[in-house]
Amino acid sequence: xxxxxxxxVAGSSQAICRRRMxxxxxxxxxxxxxxxxxxxxxxxxYVTMSSxxxxxxxxxxxxxxxxxxxxHPIRRDILHLCVVHHLDSLRQGxxxxxxxxxxxxxxxxxxxxxxxxxxxxxxxxxxxxxGGGVAFGPKPRDFSTKLNRKVIQMGMxxxxxxxxxxxxxxxxxxxxxxxxxxxxxxSRLSGLGWRTGTLFVTGxxxxxxxxxxxxxxxxxxxxRTVADxxxxxxxKWRRVILDLAAVDALERALGKGLLGISDSERVxxxxxxxxxxxxxxxx
Amino acid sequence: MSSVFRSKTARITLSNLSPGPNSQHxxxxxxRGQGSGRGGTSGRGHKGQKARAGNGKPKAGFxxxxxxxxxxxxxxxxxxxxxxxxxxxxxxxxxxxxxQGRLQSSPExxxxxxxxxxxxxxxxxxxxxxxxxxxxxxxxTPIHITPSRAxxxxxxxxxxxxGSVFCQYYNPLALRDCVKSREDRISAAPTRRTDILWYTNxxxxxxxxxxxxxxxxxxxxxxxxxxxxxxxxxxxTFDTKGIKKM
Numbered sequence: 045x046x047x048x049x050x051x052x053v054a055g056s057s058q059a060i061c062r063r064r065m066x067x068x069x070x071x072x073x074x075x076x077x078x079x080x081x082x083x084x085x086x087x088x089x090y091v092t093m094s095s096x097x098x099x100x101x102x103x104x105x106x107x108x109x110x111x112x113x114x115x116h117p118i119r120r121d122i123l124h125l126c127v128v129h130h131l132d133s134l135r136q137g138x139x140x141x142x143x144x145x146x147x148x149x150x151x152x153x154x155x156x157x158x159x160x161x162x163x164x165x166x167x168x169x170x171x172x173x174x175g176g177g178v179a180f181g182p183k184p185r186d187f188s189t190k191l192n193r194k195v196i197q198m199g200m201x202x203x204x205x206x207x208x209x210x211x212x213x214x215x216x217x218x219x220x221x222x223x224x225x226x227x228x229x230x231s232r233l234s235g236l237g238w239r240t241g242t243l244f245v246t247g248x249x250x251x252x253x254x255x256x257x258x259x260x261x262x263x264x265x266x267x268r269t270v271a272d273x274x275x276x277x278x279x280k281w282r283r284v285i286l287d288l289a290a291v292d293a294l295e296r297a298l299g300k301g302l303l304g305i306s307d308s309e310r311v312x313x314x315x316x317x318x319x320x321x322x323x324x325x326x327x
Numbered sequence: 328m329s330s331v332f333r334s335k336t337a338r339i340t341l342s343n344l345s346p347g348p349n350s351q352h353x354x355x356x357x358x359r360g361q362g363s364g365r366g367g368t369s370g371r372g373h374k375g376q377k378a379r380a381g382n383g384k385p386k387a388g389f390x391x392x393x394x395x396x397x398x399x400x401x402x403x404x405x406x407x408x409x410x411x412x413x414x415x416x417x418x419x420x421x422x423x424x425x426x427q428g429r430l431q432s433s434p435e436x437x438x439x440x441x442x443x444x445x446x447x448x449x450x451x452x453x454x455x456x457x458x459x460x461x462x463x464x465x466x467x468t469p470i471h472i473t474p475s476r477a478x479x480x481x482x483x484x485x486x487x488x489x490g491s492v493f494c495q496y497y498n499p500l501a502l503r504d505c506v507k508s509r510e511d512r513i514s515a516a517p518t519r520r521t522d523i524l525w526y527t528n529x530x531x532x533x534x535x536x537x538x539x540x541x542x543x544x545x546x547x548x549x550x551x552x553x554x555x556x557x558x559x560x561x562x563x564t565f566d567t568k569g570i571k572k573m
Contacts, residue, residue: 118339120339120344120345121345121346121347121350123339123344124344124345124346124347125346127341127344206339210338210339212338279339279340279341279344280341
């Protein structure tokens with residue numbers, strides 16, 4: 045809480061703070077004219093805009109993506125941490141056994157200490173005996189762990205980058221479908237080669253109703269909002285299709301803020317530009 | 328192009344994720360067979376007090392009968408529950424913060440514990456702030472500050488340039504309200520005799536001294552009445568008739 049207040053207190057002053065920390069990337073000072081040396085070389089990455097109509101007649105468009113989110117260095121160990129953390133959180137943790145204290149039975153000593161020629165025994169619930177309690181058996185417990193918020197954020201960035209580099213990331217204008225009938229969506233997705241293993245992620249507050257109804261009964265297709273997206277989903281699903289609102293939301297949540305891509309800059313019509321490569325989500 | 332170059336040829340899936348090398352260490356599991364290296368006696372050797380279940384020693388810190396280290400030295404002193412630890416802040420540090428633009432002060436908005444903490448001049452307010460006068464010549468701008476305490480050299484240095492120092496009593500709740508910028512509660516007046524004598528003394532620039540009440544632009548109405556009542560002992564007369572002089 046105090047870090048946010050500190051920034052506001054420092055930012056309200058008139059004088060310019062000259063201290064710089066080595067771990068923070070330099071920001072562009074908008075007031076000064078930028079020379080070629082001071083400009084940061086941030087190059088956006090691009091992905092071809094997909095559509096439900098497939099390779100349409102109209103000219104191809106590309107979507108500009110923030111490289112801090114979609115061109116992050118790959119860290120497999122961070123993905124491992126995020127996936128394990130997620131799966132641990134799903135554990136029900138309800139395995140239970142009875143200890144010798146909980147097994148029903150009397151405290152009576154089964155046979156005399158001495159004289160029988162057999163081993164000495166106390167009550168019937170001892171773990172040594174058949175029907176006795178379990179020694180150190182499982183008890184209901186919580187398997188969830190803490191993972192640093194920033195590690196999870198980095199995991200998201202790595203996962204999205206990985207999907208883009210493997211040509212398994214797509215961007216649609218909007219994830220909506222014209223009909224609530226599943227058969228229509230089924231045939232179109234089969235035609236596109238997206239029928240199995242596709243995750244649709246929308247940046248809207250909820251998945252559009254017709255898309256939800258049409259896709260609900262399709263196995264291998266899932267629709268999710270960006271708020272419910274986790275690293276595990278991105279790694280698990282074969283293909284991840286975002287919509288423009290989702291790209292916006294992800295860049296806002298995960299981006300470093302050095303390159304704010306506005307709505308007008310998002311979709312690039314000139315696909316023949318050299319920096320844009322035809323990268324479509326493959327089947 | 329970054330998307331053309333791939334460092335690994337296999338796609339990353341759920342089946343080929345692994346933790347970073349040496350990030351995870353296998354658990355030491357005792358008594359699970361000879362092959363593990365910790366089977367049988369589970370690393371305890373054979374018999375003796377140390378091999379038994381529960382802690383091997385009679386009690387923690389026992390040294391076999393030799394006088395333990397905790398008993399070799401005498402106990403000393405006591406711990407004062409009224410002890411106060413003030414966070415020191417020197418004049419040169421304040422000047423540096425002002426030069427950087429991290430701190431501003433004016434008679435209407437004096438520097439309090441809140442500004443010092445949030446600007447990073449101090450890292451923890453403890454029981455209050457004490458203004459100290461190290462490197463006083465470095466102070467160039469007049470500052471207006473309300474610490475819990477101030478040293479004499481600091482007071483002299485600040486006032487010689489044209490600033491002001493008023494030492495205010497902050498109990499733990501009042502300090503918290505100051506730092507959190509909470510104004511709905513009244514800050515308590517000092518109740519202990521030593522505190523009353525200290526904060527009604529202009530020598531210390533105490534906020535309840537008559538001179539401070541007159542000079543302080545941020546004086547509260549309540550303080551005027553408090554000052555009058557807390558200093559009334561000075562004019563009190565006693566009925567000395569019948570009391571034998573020693």
